[in-house]
Amino acid sequence: xxxxxxxxxxxxxSRLAPAARKKVLHRIADRIEAEAVELAVLGVRDNGTExxxxxxxxxxxxxxxxxxxxxxxxxxGGEIAPTAPDVLGLVHKAPVGVVGAIVPWNFxxxxxxxxxxxxxxxxxSVVLKPAETASLSLLRLAQICxxxxxxxxxxxxxxGSGAETGAALSMHMDVDVLTFTGSGATGRRLLEASARSNxxxxxxxxxxxxxxxxxxxxxxxMKAAKVSAAGIFRNSGQVCVAGSRLLVQSDIHDEFxxxxxxxxEALQVGDPLDLRSQIGAVxxxxxxxxxxxxMDKAGPEGGEVITGGTRIxxxxxxxxxxxxIVQNVTRDATLFQQEVFGPVLAVTKFETEEEALSLANATDxxxxxxxxxxxxxxAHRMVAGIRAGVVxxxxxxxxxxxxxxxxxxxxxxxxxxxxxxxxxxxxxxxxWIQL
Numbered sequence: 136x137x138x139x140x141x142x143x144x145x146x147x148x149s150r151l152a153p154a155a156r157k158k159v160l161h162r163i164a165d166r167i168e169a170e171a172v173e174l175a176v177l178g179v180r181d182n183g184t185e186x187x188x189x190x191x192x193x194x195x196x197x198x199x200x201x202x203x204x205x206x207x208x209x210x211x212g213g214e215i216a217p218t219a220p221d222v223l224g225l226v227h228k229a230p231v232g233v234v235g236a237i238v239p240w241n242f243x244x245x246x247x248x249x250x251x252x253x254x255x256x257x258x259x260s261v262v263l264k265p266a267e268t269a270s271l272s273l274l275r276l277a278q279i280c281x282x283x284x285x286x287x288x289x290x291x292x293x294x295g296s297g298a299e300t301g302a303a304l305s306m307h308m309d310v311d312v313l314t315f316t317g318s319g320a321t322g323r324r325l326l327e328a329s330a331r332s333n334x335x336x337x338x339x340x341x342x343x344x345x346x347x348x349x350x351x352x353x354x355x356x357m358k359a360a361k362v363s364a365a366g367i368f369r370n371s372g373q374v375c376v377a378g379s380r381l382l383v384q385s386d387i388h389d390e391f392x393x394x395x396x397x398x399x400e401a402l403q404v405g406d407p408l409d410l411r412s413q414i415g416a417v418x419x420x421x422x423x424x425x426x427x428x429x430m431d432k433a434g435p436e437g438g439e440v441i442t443g444g445t446r447i448x449x450x451x452x453x454x455x456x457x458x459x460i461v462q463n464v465t466r467d468a469t470l471f472q473q474e475v476f477g478p479v480l481a482v483t484k485f486e487t488e489e490e491a492l493s494l495a496n497a498t499d500x501x502x503x504x505x506x507x508x509x510x511x512x513x514a515h516r517m518v519a520g521i522r523a524g525v526v527x528x529x530x531x532x533x534x535x536x537x538x539x540x541x542x543x544x545x546x547x548x549x550x551x552x553x554x555x556x557x558x559x560x561x562x563x564x565x566x567w568i569q570l
Contacts, residue, residue: 136309139233139260142288149230149258153209160205160256162283167198170279174244174272176408181269182240183416183454184370185407192370193272197248200552203536207554208256211561225566230258232311234560235304235335237297237325239317240269240418241373241476247273249540249551250314251290257560262291262310264301268419270294297321308333312559316340316375319545338549338559340375342474343502343542346495347378347531348517350488351386353507354529360394366505366531368402368458371417372426372478376503376540378531380464380471381482382494388484392462395480396442399458404447417454417477426456426477429470433461436468443478466497474500488513492520501543505531524550 143149148156167174171194178193179186216224236250243265254261265273270292277292293300301321305313305328313335315325322339329335347366353359366378383391407415417423423446430444443459456478464471464481471481485491495504495517505527506517518526524542525534534540534552541550550556 136233136262136291136307138288139262139291140309142286143230143232143260147286148255148260148289151258156256156258157205157208159284160201160208160252163280163285164198164201164205166279166283167194167201167276170275171195171198174275177271177275178242178244178269179407179415181271182243182373182418183407184242184373185412185415186410187413188369188415189407192242193244196242196245197276200245200248200536201252204252204256204557207253207557211257211554211557221570223566223568223570225568227564227566228257228561229564231336231560231562232259233309234259234261235307235310235313236261236263237301237304237313237315237317237321238263238265238273240266241370241375243269244272244276246316246551247276249556250316251276253556254312254314254560255285255289257557259312259560260289260291262293262304264293264295264297264304267294267296302328305329306332310335312336312338314338314549314559316551318342322547336559339547340502340541340549340551341545341547342375342476343377343500343523343546344380344472344474344498345376345378345500345503345505345523346380346382346521347505348382348485348491348495348507349384349387349391350491350506350508350510350513351384352509353387354509356387356391356394359507359529360391360398362531363505364395364398364402364458367480368399368414368478371414371456373418373422373476376525376532377476378503378505379475379480380494380498381480382485382491383482384491385484385486392441392460392482396460399442399460399480402458404455404457406451406453414458414478417456420454422477423454423456426475426479429473429475429477429479430459432469433464436465436470438462438464438468438470438481466494472498488516492517496520496522499545502546503527503542 443457
């Protein structure tokens with residue numbers, strides 16, 4: 136923290152010309168692309184993501200994020216206020232200072248870049264804590280940044296447990312902004328730490344229980360089934376925006392669930408470094424045990440497991456779970472209300488558009504959602520009515536850096552990605568000048 140503060144105060148980065156900061160961020164993006172395979176493998180060895188997905192989602196995404204903010208940083212200007220002729224009102228955008236960033240284990244390089252690139256673009260210093268089980272790719276990224284000309288002290292990657300290192304970061308009086316992606320329980324502790332320390336601003340992305348709504352007039356049920364399967368089962372369901380609640384209109388319920396079951400059972404689960412694997416491993420034994428604990432509750436609460444629900448490939452020594460579909464899940468069921476963060480899909484039948492909207496909003500979360508329909512008016516009504524930060528229409532996932540990612544309710548606050556993310560890392564400073 137002392138290194139980050141000193142680097143900020145002496146201006147070695149914060150007072151560097153925007154064009155100079157841009158060149159460094161572009162060099163970082165170039166190096167990430169050049170080392171993409173190595174970086175992807177580091178991540179896979181930590182978190183078990185299937186390699187083909189990891190290559191695109193981790194170094195591929197991170198390089199694009201650094202490029203996006205490299206190009207954005209010299210387009211961010213202040214304002215001249217409309218004032219009386221004898222007054223000049225200016226609004227400056229100043230870097231906040233030292234940013235603390237805590238990132239999860241599911242996509243450390245991608246999510247790390249979402250925090251780092253805009254914070255660095257605006258001239259801040261950063262102290263970043265990776266997850267205990269997934270730090271290798273971010274440690275290498277710190278080396279890359281140094282090799283590409285980022286001054287010493289501007290980026291500091293500190294490993295350790297959440298209870299020790301994360302708690303120290305959240306309580307530190309020299310952190311001006313704290314940005315976090317992870318669980319709601321940890322997010323609450325970070326807010327408490329802010330209140331007990333220096334009232335640092337906290338931006339929290341806390342996961343979700345996202346509804347994926349398929350109407351009877353969906354344009355292509357086969358495509359919807361294929362995309363919906365990827366939307367919940369990729370990376371073994373360890374995706375913040377995973378479409379973990381499937382709401383299906385009764386007219387097509389049986390047909391669509393059958394298509395989805397076939398998709399799930401055709402997915403090849405296995406060694407994440409095997410290029411034939413479509414689904415990799417669950418992150419840890421603890422996470423696998425948590426996933427399976429939901430299966431213990433599903434039946435007694437009325438759910439019917441129609442595929443999966445068990446640990447597989449245990450003889451390999453890896454932590455693998457079969458893609459799982461549970462139907463007849465009611466709105467009060469644990470599987471409907473709580474985030475699993477595993478390859479488990481809860482299926483609920485609905486009759487009308489009004490019921491679909493009611494079910495979609497019947498949790499405390501509000502991160503993502505999807506609607507499948509040919510009716511343009513219905514699509515717009517659902518987008519307006521669903522309480523979520525991202526609503527997909529006739530697709531699931533794939534939104535790029537041009538649009539923000541953030542949630543409402545217990546999915547948190549603030550936004551990663553897009554130009555809006557820059558707002559987290561600047562302070563507005565007014566200059567009121569009497570002429």
